[in-house]
Amino acid sequence: MPQVATRPDRHDRLGAFLTRLGPIRNHYKVVPGLYAVGTPTAEAPVLVTGNYKLSFDALRFSLTGIDAWILVVDTRGVNVWCAAGKGTFSTAEIVHSVKHTRLADFISHRRLIVPQLGATGVSASEVKKGCGFSVIYGPIKADDLPAFLKQGESAGEAMRTVTFPLKERLVLIPVELYLQLKQLALIMVIGFVISGVSPEIFSLSAAWRRGLLLFAATVIGMVCGSALVPALLPWLPGRQFWIKGLWPSLLAGTALLLSTAVPPAPVDQIALLLWIVAVSSFQAMNFTGCTPYTSPSGVEFEMRRGVPLQILLAVAATLLWLASPFLNT
């Protein structure tokens, strides 16, 4: 039986850093199975989680001084909430893990503490039917587990209510930006080409000069939609995310145009502003998936309004950008 520490070591910290940054976010796993925290007896509580290492770590680090079992279910390295939505953190998977680890041989009671956010994929009554264990839904946050256990495995309203404070929004930003590097590279290749189209067919100097401007505009749009919108989420006007994405980009876009030492041609300016707003609105809309309060029906509702506008803005920006060199000669 592997016994795990309740304090992070150097590797845990480095792994957490890289995962938060982006590069290894999909491969940060622990081996599914049964783990011991402290020196659990047959009466100790059994805490169920997925095999995403950050979730597993958050769980064990919250258990300092507590003797418990951790049953790690195979969620393919995805956190419990996402996995529950996708069906990998499920009734069947829990039943399978209970049987596979022969949990009943180690434990005298028949209770599993399952994270509340896992309930999306788990039916308490079917788990009971499948393996004889009763599911008790634990608190939303691992940090609340000690209090939950002390209160006789019961949670108050606060522990059962999902929140989305600034700190939780901020940690999502690096991955959000990281995920756009590929799109950014692609946009830049195309951007470089269309920036060089000119009355003399193709101008390398224009491609370079205008291409850089376009690059700056794209990065600003992405930062607005994927960093400023998450950070300022509750304070931005509008409930729909594509609307929230408009405000920071209008401000930042205007600031960019005012701050450029050599101001671009007026048509270019309009094109850049439209482009920044389109990118930001789109990225803001994509942030819906990271929040714990947007419903799929709501997201589809807002996309039917936001996406046509974003396409319109992007097409207008592209046409103006292409036309500009011909208008200024």
Next chain:
Amino acid sequence: MKDYRYIPDTATLRLDTETCIGCGLCQTVCPHRIFVVADKKARIEDRDACMECGACARNCPVEAITVTPGVGCAVEIIARWVNGITGRTVMKGCC
């Protein structure tokens, strides 16, 4: 959630009060505290705050709750649209 309100009148959540036996599990699992159980019957308190995660419906022992569950994620929906149009799995969703 008090700090965040999403789009009203879109959630597909429905409750059949007749069928409900008042076990209270929906109230326990809902991360947005949508349900209140009183006098052996559940009641929807705030439908507009529902994020359609489906936890309540999955755990209701008598299937009194219906909701079209899913993840409220634009990337996911774009993938569905693109795949629907092309008839192939061109895009994978997020997480």
